[in-house]
Amino acid sequence: MDQLKTHYRAYILFCSILSLVVGGTIGYFTPRPPKSDLPRSIVVSTPLPTPTPFTPTPLPLRVYVTGAVEQAGVYELSPGSIIQDAIAAASGPSLDADLESINLARELQDQQHVYVPREGEANPPPVVSGGASEGDGTGTGATVDINTATAAELETLPRIGPMTAQKIVEYREANGPFESIEGIQKVPGIGPATFAGFEDMITAEQ
CATH class of the missing domain: 1.10.150.280 (AF1531-like domain)
Incomplete structure (x- = not known):
């Protein structure tokens, strides 16, 4: 009986040693994934763009052009337009226009009336009237x-x-x-x- 127990213990010890040897052998020969040489990715947070403030589009000028022009009428002009632009919008001056008496570089305002006098015309109305210039003819006072x-x-x-x-x-x-x-x-x-x-x-x- 004692001899049987001794053989049984020897068998258990042998199996344990065999398991360790087999496990170590398998672990040694199992291929490992290669180490990556690539640097670790860095996450950079991008700030949100600042919203662009809304800028309203300037409204066009509405100018009434009469007198010594080819086609009198109401015309829309860009902000900052001058008397010369208004005359050009009316298809230009007529042959009898007295342009020497006009400041063609004068800037216009909305809802003004531009009158182009004729040569030799007696008591013509103001060249520019109405709009912000009404009352003094210059717009400045x-x-x-x-x-x-x-x-x-x-x-x-x-x-x-x-x-x-x-x-x-x-x-x-x-x-x-x-x-x-x-x-x-x-x-x-x-x-x-x-x-x-x-x-x-x-x-x-x-």
């Missing part, structure tokens, strides 16, 4: 001192174009300052009708 104003400032007056403005400056330099606003009528090209168009918009400071 300021008066122009004819004794100190530059040619560009004089051109803001109705019916005073670049050539007439330069004549005023030259007359003032040759004859001294104007004693009164009526004295500007001594400048060639400025008669009573033209003077009446800007009489309330000028001063003659001494």
Whole structure:
């Protein structure tokens, strides 16, 4: 009986050792996955874009053009347009248009009336009226001192174009300052009708 137990224990020990040997052999010869040489991926969070503020599109100007133009009517112009653009929209000036009496570079505003005078026309209406310019003809409400104003400032007056403005400056330099606003009528090209168009918009400071 004791001999049988001894053989049984030896058998159990043998099986245990065999299991360890077989398991170690299998583990040793089992291929392992190769190590990756690639760097670990880094997750970078991208900030959300800042929304662009909404900018409304400026509305076009609506300008009524009449007088010495080829096709009078109401025209839509881009913001910042000038009198020259309005005349071009009306298919250009007619042959008898008096463009020398107009400041073609004057900027327009919405709902204004542009009148292009004819050569020799007596007492024509203001070149620009209505809109934000209604009431003073200039859109600024300021008066122009004819004794100190530059040619560009004089051109803001109705019916005073670049050539007439330069004549005023030259007359003032040759004859001294104007004693009164009526004295500007001594400048060639400025008669009573033209003077009446800007009489309330000028001063003659001494």
